[in-house]
Amino acid sequence: MAGIKTIPVSVDEHGLDVEEGIRRAPNAALAVVTAGQQAPLGVTLSLPRRLRLLEWADENGSWIVEDDYLSELQLVGRAAPALASQDRSGRVIHIGTFSKTINPGLRLGFVVAPTSLANRVADTAAALAPAASITCQWALAEFMRKGHYLRHLRRMKRTYTARLAALQRALSIPATTEAMAGLALLVHLPQGADDVAISQQALAVGLAPLPLSIWYADAAQARSGLLLCVTNVPDEGIEDCCSRLVRFTEAFI
Template identity: 40%
Template sequence: MTVRNPMLAIEIDRKKALPIYQQICERFRTAIAAGHLRPGDRVPPLRGLATQLNTARGTVELAYTILVDEGYLQMRGAAGTFVSPSLSAAQMQAVAAGGRDDAADVLTTDLVGGEKAPYASPSHATARQRPIAAALSGEPRPLQPGLPALDAFPRKLWSRIVSRRARGGGQAMLAYPDPVGYLPLREHIATYLGLSRGVTCLPNQVFITGGYRATLELVLRSLASPGDRMWFEDPGYLLARNFLAETGVQLVPVPVDAEGIDVERGIEREPAARFALVTPSHQSPLGNTLSLARRMALLTWAEAASRWIIEDDYDSEFRYLGRPLPALKSLDRHDRVLYCGTFSKVMFPGLRLAYTVVPERAIERVERVACSMNTGAPTLFQAALADFIEQGHFARHVKRMRTLYGQRRLLIAHALKQAFGERLTVKLPPGGIQFAVQFAEAADGPVDDVAVATRARQAGLAVLPLSNWYAHGRMRDTPRGLVMGFANITDTTEADRLVRTLRSCLDG
């Protein structure tokens, strides 16, 4: 089948293994390289091209999204879609020189209608991940999401505890760690969760890991099969999405609204999914709380066909309006929820300690996989953390930080409103150490939040573009904004200075 216009011929071959959306991307790149399409040329509309190719509109839409993100196309709303006028001669030559089709090995996720579409091609995902990784690792930078107040952590106290353990802990502190975790720490976590999160569990249900990614890997290696489908919040946690796409799990984006993940939409899109990954206490990145009705609906969905819910409870300790909400796991009467927590937010991310509470029926499988992976976290830090908790320092630290963050979140909110006015919507969530703000649409269309975040990064700030957290982030109706942290803002002067810098990045 062939589509022709005066400047472009697109051919697709349904017998080829290469998915149709990738073939469309390949044809556009080739046309640009050959000079059949030049910067500023208009390309066929989505619906028209889909009709002529006899394929779903979503397939063409996804191809265009990839090409927009790669810089080849530019969407101008009602005016149509055009070859990007900013394509330089050097870029055109690079395409012509035979740049490979990076979408060839993309991992896919099933969408409504039975067609498969990508979360991102490897090149697209990598391009997104580079600035994300730069913003979230290495030397801490202002407004970095998910970063606790490093200035307020009791480092001297922690150093004494670690040193004491290193001196008196015996050879066990230096040997290979237990793959399932240091038992005293597992016991303390079980007690803590029962008191603070309403999660009733035994120590042998608690598995210690080297971070949230390691937790997901342990869970999926233990319980998932190749091709299993997983509901994933849309928008949802970026780094988890990118990692999961590498595992072979087929991600099904499910919309999020003010009540959290829309369970009914999830059932419509993929009723046979085996997993759902959710952030019910503080949705990442929007900050919404999963309503009780949605919680019960999600549990009912899981119970009906022995599905698994992965609950990421990453920063629930910090709530500023009312008491911390009980975990989804506390409502789980049929043992279908795997509860995941981390010490990166309540302690510091360099500790690299996280944990998961698995249902009793899954203990044997998870333990077997944990032993085969043999990637236990360092015993020295686990033992020191167990001491930190046992001696009451952990509870006191969390209490102090809850008060401190409640003050610092107001500083940044006030500064943002003063600097941006009506150009930015600031709605502080009731908890967490980061939040998302949304840009008002400009006269010439949506704000390019990726460009704003890039300029902010060049100015030394670590904000992230909100649109990247969506499955199809470059569509015109995708909310545009920024995701930022506030835990390390020390006073009004600093808040005003940082926000003025950020404001200068809005208009370039």
């Protein structure tokens, strides 16, 4: 709708392949990245690639939109510093949301923009969300000022880490599992396995794994897998859920 042409860029164990992005779109107006935890694989953008991306934006006069969609809610290791904290040229627009860290019903996010863009960002936000609740914003600010937000994050990290461990113990599936991919456990399936069909069949009995293949811009390069959300793992009955998922998976492999 905005007339933007998108150029997908490969991701590996070091995050976004910045050099490939520069080759494919050297004069891009902006780059959208999830530097802290790449969605959905969960890898962190490496320091050399961060510096190269910032260098490109500075030299090209382009913008970087850093989508910090999980903020400090990282279960494995310490959260990487925000790309915006390494920006010395004012080219990074840092955005985030409280929907994933507090509650989706809150419908509040945030933008940390360079000073040169502050007025334009404020005008755009006012035009797009004129009915945004000031009361909720005040309440959230007070919630954070009193330290409740950091305590909430620590509590949720403990809860989600325990649920991840329970899921890993209960899971018995013919595939390899990786570390956290955001707030989901990534389970690889054999190449060619129909992960979309598996997820659709699982929905019929109340399970909701997300197929990995739909995240790929190029279907020819898509890998099969399932993303198992950690946040809504039940305290009881997880073994039964995993057993049912295994049966569905085995029927398609």
